[in-house]
Amino acid sequence: MDDWVFRVDELTKSYGDDAPLANDGITLQIRPGEVYGLLGPNGAGKSTLVKQVIGLLEPTKGSITIGPYDLVADPDHARQLCSYLPQAQMPIASFKVREAIEIAGSIRGGGGADVKRRTNELIEALDLGEWRDTLGAKLSGGVKRLVGFAMTSVWPGKLVILDEPTNDVDPLRRRMLWAEIRRLGEAGTAVLLVTHNVLEAEKSVDRLAIINEGRLIAEGTSSSLKATDSGSLRLQVMLAPGTETPALPEFVRFEGRVGHNLVSAITESDASAGIAWAQRLMAEGLAEEYALGATTLEDAYIRLTGHVSEEL
Amino acid sequence: MTAVADSVRVPARQRGAAFWLHGFGSMLRWEMTRLRLLLPITALVQTFTGAGLVLGIGLFFEEMAPRIALYLASGAVVISLVTVGLVMGPQLVAQQRQEGSYDFIVSMPVPRSASLAAWLVLNSVVALPGIVGAVLVAIWRYDAAFHVSIVIVPATLLTLVAGVMMGHAYAHSVPEPLMVGLISQVLIFVIFGFSPISYPVENLPDWLGTLHRYLPFMHMGNVVRDGLTDGLVSDVGFSYGVLSAWTLAATLVAVVVAKRRG
Numbered sequence: 379m380d381d382w383v384f385r386v387d388e389l390t391k392s393y394g395d396d397a398p399l400a401n402d403g404i405t406l407q408i409r410p411g412e413v414y415g416l417l418g419p420n421g422a423g424k425s426t427l428v429k430q431v432i433g434l435l436e437p438t439k440g441s442i443t444i445g446p447y448d449l450v451a452d453p454d455h456a457r458q459l460c461s462y463l464p465q466a467q468m469p470i471a472s473f474k475v476r477e478a479i480e481i482a483g484s485i486r487g488g489g490g491a492d493v494k495r496r497t498n499e500l501i502e503a504l505d506l507g508e509w510r511d512t513l514g515a516k517l518s519g520g521v522k523r524l525v526g527f528a529m530t531s532v533w534p535g536k537l538v539i540l541d542e543p544t545n546d547v548d549p550l551r552r553r554m555l556w557a558e559i560r561r562l563g564e565a566g567t568a569v570l571l572v573t574h575n576v577l578e579a580e581k582s583v584d585r586l587a588i589i590n591e592g593r594l595i596a597e598g599t600s601s602s603l604k605a606t607d608s609g610s611l612r613l614q615v616m617l618a619p620g621t622e623t624p625a626l627p628e629f630v631r632f633e634g635r636v637g638h639n640l641v642s643a644i645t646e647s648d649a650s651a652g653i654a655w656a657q658r659l660m661a662e663g664l665a666e667e668y669a670l671g672a673t674t675l676e677d678a679y680i681r682l683t684g685h686v687s688e689e690l
Numbered sequence: 691m692t693a694v695a696d697s698v699r700v701p702a703r704q705r706g707a708a709f710w711l712h713g714f715g716s717m718l719r720w721e722m723t724r725l726r727l728l729l730p731i732t733a734l735v736q737t738f739t740g741a742g743l744v745l746g747i748g749l750f751f752e753e754m755a756p757r758i759a760l761y762l763a764s765g766a767v768v769i770s771l772v773t774v775g776l777v778m779g780p781q782l783v784a785q786q787r788q789e790g791s792y793d794f795i796v797s798m799p800v801p802r803s804a805s806l807a808a809w810l811v812l813n814s815v816v817a818l819p820g821i822v823g824a825v826l827v828a829i830w831r832y833d834a835a836f837h838v839s840i841v842i843v844p845a846t847l848l849t850l851v852a853g854v855m856m857g858h859a860y861a862h863s864v865p866e867p868l869m870v871g872l873i874s875q876v877l878i879f880v881i882f883g884f885s886p887i888s889y890p891v892e893n894l895p896d897w898l899g900t901l902h903r904y905l906p907f908m909h910m911g912n913v914v915r916d917g918l919t920d921g922l923v924s925d926v927g928f929s930y931g932v933l934s935a936w937t938l939a940a941t942l943v944a945v946v947v948a949k950r951r952g
């Protein structure tokens with residue numbers, strides 16, 4: 379069988395001598411059929427990475443290949459092999475939904491009948507039928523996002539790059555979108571997916587990488603990333619407005635604070651002590667509520683990046 | 691799912707004439723659809739601009755000498771031709787950058803030269819009505835004694851290509867949308883006010899006349915006038931030379947910046 383693995387090797391990107399490296403020696407691989415998540419806080423360097431794959435940016439160092447093909451040396455070929463949904467909105471104001479998807483498919487090299495069939499399939503699967511003949515200018519942000527996804531995946535090629543595809547999409551259609559992403563993988567396309575939504579990623583990607591300040595700081599399946607958290611519980615305390623982070627007892631491991639939200643971890647055997655501590659904070663007026671739950675990928679994410687993701 | 695599977699099977703690297711033509715055709719379809727609301731209006735505005743330039747400037751004269759009418763009419767043709775490529779095109783590019791859709795368009799698997807060619811065709815379609823409008827009004831209003839010869843075809847083509855390529859080159863090399871807008875304003879100012887397109891170069895101060903020997907605008911006027919009239923233009927060979935050099939240089943720059951990565 380052909381080796382169609384997508385490889386990024388020691389990829390480094392600098393936007394200028396004074397700026398910190400936007401990508402700093404990133405190495406990763408995605409196999410055909412694999413859905414690979416790229417997570418990280420704002421400004422981590424995710425979009426910078428994917429723009430180098432599609433030839434919008436030139437790497438400062440390092441290589442990007444699919445199978446035997448060097449995408450950095452031949453960006454025209456990169457565009458043939460990869461399709462790309464940018465983080466920004468798509469330019470479809472004067473396109474009807476069906477048209478936008480069909481023309482995109484035809485530009486990507488699909489034949490007329492195949493593209494029509496795929497277009498209908500996607501409109502169906504993403505529940506866009508209602509807007510089939512609506513002009514892009516009249517669509518809501520979320521529907522436009524879904525149309526952008528359909529334009530990218532109508533004739534996907536070897537690698538589909540999705541930069542935050544679920545932005546603005548409602549929960550129900552988000553699920554349909556994830557199902558479609560999974561289906562791309564089943565058809566044999568590799569999917570590189572940038573997202574802030576750690577909880578959704580945990581359910582839907584095969585493997586993922588966490589990027590922070592330009593560096594890849596963790597990679598693996600979501601359970602392997604959670605491994606250090608096994609036997610742990612997450613204790614989340616909503617502090618009262620204007621409260622300093624209180625001193626934590628020995629057994630409470632600080633993970634991060636965003637706004638009033640204090641996230642920490644405790645071992646399972648300390649559960650009741652943890653609850654007692656949180657209740658005491660509430661009694662003293664330092665906290666308004668708390669929650670104790672199983673650890674998720676989110677906890678690994680917070681521990682690694684020091685950021686709390688948007689869905690918390 | 692069979693359809694997707696076909697696409698995933700992606701063949702060897704595509705190149706060659708058939709691939710280029712497919713890219714050209716689909717890019718043309720893409721741009722036509724993208725600008726479908728704008729194109730008819732623009733063509734209409736172009737027609738009125740062409741006709742209006744001839745009529746409007748004519749108001750300055752109580753009696754229009756045929757020679758002046760010929761100058762005005764051919765000047766109006768040139769101005770319609772170049773504003774499309776040099777001003778409107780770049781403004782569209784700037785707008786795409788501003789809304790962030792630029793990345794998607796340049797990520798599509800179409801050879802850069804094919805996108806450029808599609809863009810050129812689109813510009814021609816928009817510019818054509820202006821040419822016809824200007825000439826018709828000049829004939830009707832001033833009995834302008836046109837002697838249209840076949841050289842009008844290469845002359846308008848060259849003028850159009852020069853404008854589109856220069857516009858493409860600066861629109862794609864200047865990343866700030868505001869700056870692109872500014873440059874296009876300056877160009878309008880220079881072309882309309884201070885270029886010997888609608889009037890003879892002798893009307894300008896010497897130093898400006900000399901400068902225009904090496905700029906493309908006067909020569910655009912010359913080659914188009916040569917195609918529309920008889921005996922108004924001398925040394926048209928030099929004009930073709932300078933204009934071709936500009937077109938070639940602009941095309942090179944346009945291709946290089948289109949291929950450039952950040």
Ligand SMILES: Nc1ncnc2c1ncn2[C@@H]1O[C@H](COP(=O)(O)OP(=O)(O)OP(=O)(O)O)[C@@H](O)[C@H]1O
Nearest residue numbers: 393397400418419420421422423424425426427465
């Ligand atoms: N064109 C550019 N010129 C200079 N610096 C840039 C440019 N684009 C991005 N950067 C910087 O590079 C870093 C990484 O940006 P990037 O857009 O890749 O982040 P990201 O991970 O996609 O963030 P987000 O989640 O907000 O989309 C940031 O510090 C950003 O300011």
Ligand SMILES: [Mg+2]
Nearest residue numbers: 424425426465
């Ligand atoms: Mg980004």
